[in-house]
Every structure is written in C-alpha cells, then in structure tokens.
Amino acid sequence: MTVMQLDAVLAIEQVAYSVPWTRGNFIDSIASGYEAWLLMSPDQGVLGYFIAMDGYEEMHLLNLTVAPAVQGRGHGRAMLDRLVDICRARDALQLWLEVRESNDRARALYQRYGFVPVGVRRDYYPLPPGVPGREDAVVMSLKTATTE
Template identity: 60%
Template sequence: MSAELRSGTRLEAMRVGDVEAVLAIEQRAYEFPWTRGNFIDSLAAGYEAFVLRDEADALLGYCLAMPGVGELHLLNITVAPALQGRGHARGMLDALQALARAQGCEQIWLEVRQSNERARAVYQRYGFAEVGQRRAYYPAAQGRREDAVLMSLRLLPAQEVLA
C-alpha cells in the first residue's frame, strides 16, 4: 500500500489480535462506537482493514472499507482522539485511495454524521463531495436517530493521475 504517511508511521493489515486495541480507541472516539463483533465480522468478511502504527508499535488509528463493483465504501476511519489533527487520517485516506485505484475502483463512498462538522471538513478538504443524505442512519441520544451525509470521491484512472 503506497501512501503519504507521517514519518515514523506504517500501515499494516488489521488482524483479529488488533481488535482489542482498536476497540479501545473506538470507544474513546465515539459516543456510539462499533462493537467488537462489528470489527470481527468485517475481518471475517474479508473487508479491507488496516491499522496505523508508530515506531514504538503503538496503535494510532485504523481504517476499514468494503469493496464493491467499481467502488470502495469507507466504513470506519479513526485516529486516536489525542493524536487527531496531525495528518494521520489524510495518510490513511491516501492509502485507501491508492488501494481503490489498484482495484480499478472509480469512486470511494462514505457516510458521516451530519453533526460531525470536523470530519466533514476533513473529507471535503480531501476532495469528497456531499452527494446525498441518509435519514435516521446513526443512533443518537435518547433513542433518537441522526441523519448521515453521503459523500463520494471520484477517482481519476491511474493513467490520468500519472500524466
């Protein structure tokens, strides 16, 4: 996987042995985190899943994506809360985009909470466009549901990127 990673960091395939550390970050990062079962099921399904580590082998973040016909669907990308704002998410997005191109994908899709302005801004700076809305997609406080913003990144064919 080729990506613009911060110095001293590396991407590795996520393994079942990583799930507890991933889950610890997930629970610190979100009010409604994925469950251990969500991660295990994603790995068992063969989804694209990788972790970002530093030189000391500490887990900094992770990413999971579901391949489809001509597209990749970003399911979860998270950087440990204390390490956000340092370019780690961008490095993982670079890796995801390289992976999508290598698989011949034309687009990357994702959903993000409507209230998550920070993440939406990161995705927009990266080139994702808001293309729709999914009503009542996410769980919210007091048994309510929150809408998701559907975003898409159109990928140029590899030969156009190199030109």
C-alpha cells in the first residue's frame, strides 16, 4: 500500500466500518513502515488490505478489511495467510489483534483461524458519531512460530 492508492483504500474503509480509519491513520501507518498490503484484482482493483505493526518477536494486526461486495469468498483468510508468512519471515512468534466485541463475523473468522481470545480492553473503541459510550475490544492472539 502506498499513499497514491489511498483513495481506493478509503472508499472501502468508509463503507466497511461504522467508525472508519481516516486518511491520516493510513498515512501514519505507511510512514511508520508498518506492514501495509493490498489485495489486488487485475480487473477490479483493490479488493482488501491489511496493516500490521512489527514488534519484538511479535506482530500486531491493526486493520484487516475486505470490500463488502467480495466478503465471504476467502479473501480475509487469504490475507491472514499472507500475514502469517510475513510473521514467520520476521521471526514474530505471536500475532495479536483487537476486535470489537460486537463484530461476530470477524471474531468467528479469527477463532476458526486459530486465534485465541486472551482478554478484554474495556471501552477501547469509539461508537459511531452521535452514539454515546464506547465499546469493549476482545484481544486475540495466534501463535505463529512453526517450531516449539
């Protein structure tokens, strides 16, 4: 993902989330050197993307999104496969993420993929504009090391 491609990314982000990332959030992630990848189709352009932050022997998934029109076709799982490859190449032993407690679909995907819920961050996410309160995040973790 480069800054030049952010119009296509934001077009997806804004329909996929009730509280989308801003252009600035993506620019900051790219400028910070995070893993920022697009899933591209030759004829349809950007289908999805993910952003992950590299840490000491760990990786933190910050954003995983598939365009609503092409969700449920395995693209989310395929991007997780790619991210796990990146983790192994960088000797990251553990992949972490947070997910909204209400996001049943994403939680189901992560759980089936092998992520384990390890905790809750209270009031982690804002709610859509005009809606008072905040939402808890479920923290999930996947062991990515291939050997014990």
